[in-house]
Amino acid sequence: MNDLGFPFIALAAVFGLVVLTLCLFGVRRMMLRRALGTVDASISTAGNRWAMGVCRYQESDLEWVRLLSLSPLPAKTMKRTKIELIGRREPTEGELTRVPQGSVIVMLSYEGRDVLLAMKFGAYAGLSSWLEAGPHGSVGSWR
Known part of the structure; x- marks a missing residue:
């Protein structure tokens, strides 16, 4: 792997976790508001x-x-x-x-x-x- 490979993978993983967390917040908010x-x-x-x-x-x-x-x-x-x-x-x-x-x-x-x-x-x-x-x-x- 070249010198930029590992930092790029680590940054992509962090970005993926942030996006996943934001999606979970949105789904949780929808579920809370949909309940009677x-x-x-x-x-x-x-x-x-x-x-x-x-x-x-x-x-x-x-x-x-x-x-x-x-x-x-x-x-x-x-x-x-x-x-x-x-x-x-x-x-x-x-x-x-x-x-x-x-x-x-x-x-x-x-x-x-x-x-x-x-x-x-x-x-x-x-x-x-x-x-x-x-x-x-x-x-x-x-x-």
């Missing part, structure tokens, strides 16, 4: 950082899946019966650049901890309806 009960929602993490993701409604759980990850597992799972909807508000000046445009900030309480989700108003309406329609506490007792 999913909405785009950013979450406020430690240090008041916002991370983009997708919320998925399950029968008894609300799952939040990172957008920029290849893992099929949710990054955060909240039991439906332990979620308390505090309300909603408009993003502050500092949040406007960190959340999607046109979002409302949904304030939740989960096991005594505050959780902030940024989502479109229609998704907020769906979330509040899903929480109100669910069981409260034990099986057979409704809100």
